[in-house]
Amino acid sequence: MTKIIQFLGGIVLTCLLCMGGCKLLVKSIFNRQDCERFNIDNIEVRTGIDIPAVTDCDCKSENMTKTSVFTLDTSVIQVAEYREKHKFIATDSLYIRQDSNEYTKWKATLNDKTAELSFILHYIK
Secondary structure, eight states: OHHHHHHHHHHHHHHHHHHHHHHHHHHHHHHOOSSSSSHHHHHHHHHOOOOOOEEEEEEEEETTEEEEEEEEOTTTOOHHHHHHHTTOEEETTEEEEEEEOSSEEEEEEEETTTTEEEEEEEEOO
16 A cells, blocks of 8 residues: 555656646746747747747847747748738738737737748846
8 A cells, every 4th residue: 555655656746846847947948038049939938929830040139139030931831821820910011910018028020921920029027
């Protein structure tokens, strides 16, 4: 009986450690403001917009502002479907989506002719 309790306790402890590790990883990604590691993940966590397969990325980060421009891989995704799925709003020749919260003010721009997806993130906290 004690072996069963020890075994179940080990499983519960392992699950708790894994969940805590995942939470710390997400928090680490959320807090990064550079372009070096987890750039796409940081943008996805802060904006809620999924960044699909890309062929190129240009990123600059300075003074609590990050600007990233991605060239989407049009052999893998359809830009029109992507635009509709993520609710970009048409303005002139671009599609825009923007929002803010207590941590970030951001603006995403999609050019469906060049398949460029741009983000400007202003980090508040």
